Structures are given as C-alpha cells and as structure tokens.
Amino acid sequence: xxxxxxxxxxxxxxxxxxxxxxxxxxxxxxxxxxxxxxxxxxxxxxxxxxxxxxxxxxxxxxxxxxxxxxxxxxxxxxxxxxxxxxxxxxxxxxxxxxxxxxxxxxxxxxxxxxxxxxxxxxxxxxxxxxxxxxxxxxxxxxxxxxxxxxxxxxxxxxxxxxxxxxxxxxxxxxxxxxxxxxxxxxxxxxxxxxxxxxxxxxxxxxxxxxxxxxxxxxxxxxxxxxxxxxxxxxxxxxxxxxxxxxxxxxxxxxxxxxxxxxxxxxxxxxxxxxxxxxxxxxxxxxxxxxxxxxxxxxxxxxxxxxxxxxxxxxxxxxxxxxxxxxxxxxxxxxxxxx
Numbered sequence: 001x002x003x004x005x006x007x008x009x010x011x012x013x014x015x016x017x018x019x020x021x022x023x024x025x026x027x028x029x030x031x032x033x034x035x036x037x038x039x040x041x042x043x044x045x046x047x048x049x050x051x052x053x054x055x056x057x058x059x060x061x062x063x064x065x066x067x068x069x070x071x072x073x074x075x076x077x078x079x080x081x082x083x084x085x086x087x088x089x090x091x092x093x094x095x096x097x098x099x100x101x102x103x104x105x106x107x108x109x110x111x112x113x114x115x116x117x118x119x120x121x122x123x124x125x126x127x128x129x130x131x132x133x134x135x136x137x138x139x140x141x142x143x144x145x146x147x148x149x150x151x152x153x154x155x156x157x158x159x160x161x162x163x164x165x166x167x168x169x170x171x172x173x174x175x176x177x178x179x180x181x182x183x184x185x186x187x188x189x190x191x192x193x194x195x196x197x198x199x200x201x202x203x204x205x206x207x208x209x210x211x212x213x214x215x216x217x218x219x220x221x222x223x224x225x226x227x228x229x230x231x232x233x234x235x236x237x238x239x240x241x242x243x244x245x246x247x248x249x250x251x252x253x254x255x256x257x258x259x260x261x262x263x264x265x266x267x268x269x270x271x272x273x274x275x276x277x278x279x280x281x282x283x284x285x286x287x288x289x290x291x292x293x294x295x296x297x298x299x300x301x302x303x304x305x306x307x308x309x310x311x312x313x314x315x316x317x318x319x320x321x322x323x324x325x326x327x328x329x330x331x332x333x334x335x336x337x338x
Contacts, residue, residue, distance in 0.1 A: 048081070048308035055298045056084040063090075063097030063110035064201050065225050066244045067137060067283050070318050071110060077314075078305050085298050093224075094201025101288055102126050107299055109286040112139065112201035112244070132289045135282035136306050138321035140245040140267035141206055142254040142279065144233045151180060155258040156278065159210045162191055162240060166214035177238065194232050194241030195220040202226070206242050209279055246319035269321045283320075 061071055068091025075087035090096075091110070098119040100106030115123070115131070123131055143159065145151060154162075157171030158180060167173065174180055178187030195216060196203040207213060223229040226243045233239040234251025245267055248254050256264040257278060265276045272280035285303065289295045295303075305311055312322040 046309055048305045048310055050081050050301070053297060054084060055082045055301055057086075057298055059085060059087045059108065059298060059302055060100070060106045061087060061089045061108040061110055061285075062092075062100040062106035063108075064094045064112040064283065065091040066112040066139065066200075066202055066246070067091075067110055067320070069227075070137075070246070070315055070320065073314060073318075074306055074311050077310070078302055081305070082298070082301065085302075087302065093197070093199030094204070095199045097286060098123060101131060101286060107287065107296075108302075111284045111286060112281065113205045114284065115286065127288060129289075131286040132295065134285050134287070134303060134307075135323060136285050136303075137283040137315055137323060138269070138272055138280065139283050140272050140277055140280050140321070141202060141209075141242055142245050142248070142267045143240060143242055143257070144230055144248070144252040145240050145255055146233060146237045147251050147253055148237055149177075149253060150186070151177070151182060151255060153256040153258050153264045154180065155262075156210055159257075160212070160214070162193060163195065163206075163216055163220060164211040164214045165217045166211070168212040168214040189238045192236050192239040193217065193220045194223055194229055194236075194239055196226070196229060196243070197222045197224045199224075202243065205281055206279070244320070248319060272321060273324075 071089045094111040097109030101109045157169045160169040161171040161174035226247045230247045233241045271277035
C-alpha cells in the first residue's frame with residue numbers, strides 16, 4: 001500500500017467523519033443547515049432570557065473531563081440567575097456519562113465523543129428511545145510538546161508511529177526525536193509519550209482518528225485528567241501528549257499537523273470549521289427527553305443558557321471554540337418548541 005495514498009485517503013475520511021458528526025448526525029435531528037462561512041465570529045448567538053418561571057431543584061452533569069472546568073463556571077453562572085437551582089458537575093471521563101443517564105444518577109451526560117452503538121442500545125433498552133444529543137462546543141484535540149521543543153509539526157503517520165504499536169497507517173516506529181527529524185542534542189533523546197486513560201472520550205477519539213483504532217503502545221503513560229497531562233508535558237522536555245485546545249499553557253506548544261503535500265494546519269477555529277485540521281470534534285451533552293420530546297424546565301433552561309451568547313463567549317475565552325451561531329440558535333428554538 002502506498003503510504004502517501006494511504007494517508008491522503010485517511011485524511012479525506014477524517015474530514016468526512018468530522019462533517020458527518022456535525023451535519024449527518026446532529027443537523028437532521030434538528031432539521032438545520034450549517035452555514036460555516038458566516039459562523040466565524042464568536043458573538044451573536046442570542047442572549048439568555050430567564051423568564052418569569054421560578055426554577056427549583058438539582059441538576060447533575062456527569063462525564064467528560066475536557067469541558068469540566070467550563071461546565072463548572074457555566075453551572076455557577078446559571079445558579080446566580082436561578083438561585084433555586086443547584087448544578088453539580090463531575091468530570092471523570094466520557095464513559096461515565098451513559099451509565100449515569102441510564103441509572104438516573106445524571107441529568108446531563110457530557111461527552112467529548114459520540115455515544116457508541118452499545119451505549120445507545122443500553123439507553124434505548126431503558127427508555128425506549130435514543131437520548132437527545134446536543135453539541136455545545138467545538139474542540140480541537142492537539143498534540144502538545146514542551147515549549148522548548150523545536151519540532152515544526154507532525155503527520156498522521158508519524159503520530160501513529162509515536163503512539164501506536166500496531167501502526168495501521170503504514171508508518172515507521174518513532175522512538176527518538178531524531179526519528180521525527182530533530183537534529184543536534186535532540187536527535188538521540190527518547191520520546192516520552194503521554195496519553196489519557198481509557199475512561200476518557202479524548203482517549204477514544206484520538207485512538208480512532210490517529211491510530212486508525214489500533215493499539216496504543218504499552219509504554220504510553222496514562223494520565224487521568226486533561227490539565228494534569230498538559231502539566232506533565234510542560235515538566236518533561238522530551239514529552240509529547242494530546243488533549244483539548246482549551247488546556248494550552250505557557251509551558252507547552254500545540255503543534256500543527258501536516259495535511260496532503262506537507263501543508264501544516266494549525267488547530268485554529270478556521271481550520272476546524274473548514275475541516276482541514278483532522279482532529280476537530282464537537283463536544284456533546286446528552287439528555288433524557290420525554291416521549292413527547294420535551295425535557296424538564298430546569299434542564300431546558302440550563303441548556304438554553306449553555307447555548308447563549310454569555311456562555312459561548314466564556315467558552316471562547318477559555319480557549320475552546322464556540323458553536324456555529326445558526327446551529328446554536330436553531331437548537332434553542334428546538335428546545336423551546338418541546
């Protein structure tokens with residue numbers, strides 16, 4: 001198999017896969033159209049209006065660590081608007097969200113990946129229908145290296161060669177920084193490889209996209225949290241790891257990924273929206289709706305807040321990417337219609 005053709009084919013599939021997530025899976029659910037060119041401005045989704053209804057009770061949000069810090073702030077802000085509502089956030093990994101929803105210990109499941117077929121089946125067996133999936137943020141999973149590392153970028157086959165023992169993308173094993181083209185004192189330095197633990201949606205996403213669902217090397221040091229992983233890379237001059245774009249610090253660099261013809265694509269909003277950055281993804285919240293398609297008033301209000309101008313602008317401040325405006329506004333309309 002020709003490696004160039006293989007990687008080109010994989011990249012094309014990744015672009016299609018990203019838009020399948022946003023268009024084929026999400027948009028028909030709400031009968032929407034995405035106008036990507038008009039969505040690049042991070043403002044104007046619509047302000048949150050609390051209304052006259054008094055909301056009371058507790059909301060439990062469980063799942064992805066990737067958005068847990070943002071969710072915590074959103075929860076605090078929402079409780080300030082609705083003092084009668086307490087929102088509790090637990091971020092131990094996307095894989096904890098489906099069981100939480102199924103067992104009734106979570107009202108909202110936060111996931112940095114889509115539910116698997118098995119998870120959807122278990123949910124349907126409990127409730128007789130699928131959960132309501134709502135994308136609330138755009139994220140870029142990025143490769144982090146130490147801030148002192150001079151590497152310009154990596155191709156997907158090189159990423160596979162660093163992280164995978166199966167190397168299904170056809171590349172060679174990469175063990176030293178010299179194997180990735182660095183010279184001088186860097187050339188013989190072994191690559192310290194960090195990754196998320198298997199409960200993480202980021203782990204599953206990265207495995208599917210960069211390892212073609214192959215196996216991680218046993219030497220990959222698993223870190224349970226996004227922030228902890230980035231901090232570990234910042235302390236280790238010869239480290240590489242992956243996490244969401246919102247966790248970038250001054251101690252690390254988020255390196256670009258080579259596309260076809262060795263063109264580098266930064267993990268910025270534009271490249272995520274146009275599909276050129278291959279590790280872009282939506283982040284979802286899953287909720288249990290009634291047989292009539294409605295959700296409880298307090299959860300509906302919290303979701304409307306998350307998709308509001310106030311919340312989405314805070315998301316952008318924290319380094320994540322906001323939802324396209326037309327998609328957010330249309331989903332709010334869908335929720336209000338019940």
